Amino acid sequence: MAALGGGGRAAALLRRGPAAALVLGSAPRRYRYKEKWAATAPRIPSTRLALQNFDMNYSLQFKDTWPSIRVSLLSEQKYGALVNNFADVDRVTQELELLNAVDFVSEASQKAQGLQQDSVAEQAEREESASREAPSECQAVKRAETPPPLSAPITSNIKCYTFPRGDVTRFRPARPDTLGILNYYLMDAASLLPVLALNVQPDDFVLDLCAAPGGKTLAILQTGFCGHLAANDVTVSRTKRLHQILNSYVPKQIRETVCVTSWDGRNWGELEGGTFHKVLVDVPCTTDRHSVMEEDNNIFSRRRSKERQMLPMLQLQLLMAGILATKPGGEVVYSTCSLSQLQNEYVIERAIEIAETEFNISTHVEDLSHFRTLFQDTFSFSSDCRLGELVLPHLTANFGPMYFCKLRRV
Numbered sequence: 001m002a003a004l005g006g007g008g009r010a011a012a013l014l015r016r017g018p019a020a021a022l023v024l025g026s027a028p029r030r031y032r033y034k035e036k037w038a039a040t041a042p043r044i045p046s047t048r049l050a051l052q053n054f055d056m057n058y059s060l061q062f063k064d065t066w067p068s069i070r071v072s073l074l075s076e077q078k079y080g081a082l083v084n085n086f087a088d089v090d091r092v093t094q095e096l097e098l099l100n101a102v103d104f105v106s107e108a109s110q111k112a113q114g115l116q117q118d119s120v121a122e123q124a125e126r127e128e129s130a131s132r133e134a135p136s137e138c139q140a141v142k143r144a145e146t147p148p149p150l151s152a153p154i155t156s157n158i159k160c161y162t163f164p165r166g167d168v169t170r171f172r173p174a175r176p177d178t179l180g181i182l183n184y185y186l187m188d189a190a191s192l193l194p195v196l197a198l199n200v201q202p203d204d205f206v207l208d209l210c211a212a213p214g215g216k217t218l219a220i221l222q223t224g225f226c227g228h229l230a231a232n233d234v235t236v237s238r239t240k241r242l243h244q245i246l247n248s249y250v251p252k253q254i255r256e257t258v259c260v261t262s263w264d265g266r267n268w269g270e271l272e273g274g275t276f277h278k279v280l281v282d283v284p285c286t287t288d289r290h291s292v293m294e295e296d297n298n299i300f301s302r303r304r305s306k307e308r309q310m311l312p313m314l315q316l317q318l319l320m321a322g323i324l325a326t327k328p329g330g331e332v333v334y335s336t337c338s339l340s341q342l343q344n345e346y347v348i349e350r351a352i353e354i355a356e357t358e359f360n361i362s363t364h365v366e367d368l369s370h371f372r373t374l375f376q377d378t379f380s381f382s383s384d385c386r387l388g389e390l391v392l393p394h395l396t397a398n399f400g401p402m403y404f405c406k407l408r409r410v
């Protein structure tokens, strides 16, 4: 202070922090705060920087709904309990049902069957009346109006329990069964939607390009369908965590069939192009909920600003690698846990364009709107996501954010 030669008023201003001296423009010129000289520039918490950034961008993107999404992001997140089919399933499902938790996947599957039956009955009625009125047009009606198989995406063996909307009860940590295998895995239940969208079929070759710590890899394994599963993540320490999860949840003989690697996923297409039926590209993103809640490992910290700015580019490169790794006719699911259009729809649009112009690969976006119908009791979906689907945090269903979009390689 003495070195600055501060008088009483200036000293008081500086005690209140250099920012105060800046705001009060009346401070004599020599006492004004100069950022490049200040050894003790105020450290703004990364969580605050994240919130400022989101306020600026998301208030434009979501308009009137942003305050409610914001308050949900800042409130306690809800979890789902992914049942481990390799443990004692009957016992664990019984325990979870006794707690009043509901398997939202089987609930949606029942809903899909009901809707399917209704639409088949409606179609039969339409066909009958068409054949009465103009028998020759009957076949055309049949072809044009065959309902899409609603239940197809959720005929997996995945079971995940959540507490009903508005119920904020928390699950106990998972416990090992008699064989030492953990009975369920706690995760944001919305993280399961990209895996359900992947719609793994028996004997599919599946690639999980950014797999660690491994929640979605574990969910993919629960289908019991993979002919081959490759789980990759560039970060070696996080790949170790993936190994730990596989060790705690999956029996040795199944675990050994999973090929775990630590490659830079951006190069995957060059290494094993056109090989997989299904590819999950769950990219690094601004992890919006984490960024407003935790200082630790926060992408909004000043030293990570370059990395943050480069995220959309990295996401695009990873999605491109995912597309190149897919067989013709195969499918890629892209997902993030961010609300940002720049990291979601824009990445999809750009990837479709580059695949077409630079690799002569046509892709098209699959319609996932039935997810909104089937899962609306559990999640709150955005109604104006241009491409793919977006789960919005909501106080009564505080999951997400989770964006997912499915591309089919034509």
Ligand SMILES: C[S@@+](CC[C@H](N)C(=O)[O-])C[C@H]1O[C@@H](n2cnc3c(N)ncnc32)[C@H](O)[C@@H]1O
Binding pocket: 191, 209, 210, 211, 212, 213, 214, 215, 216, 217, 232, 233, 234, 235, 238, 263, 264, 265, 266, 282, 283, 284, 285
């Ligand atoms: C959102 S996390 C994946 C979460 C994981 N799918 C799960 O469900 O547990 C993104 C991951 O991408 C990984 N990653 C970042 N850059 C990568 C790259 N170039 N190649 C492969 N993985 C990368 C990060 O290490 C991080 O683990």
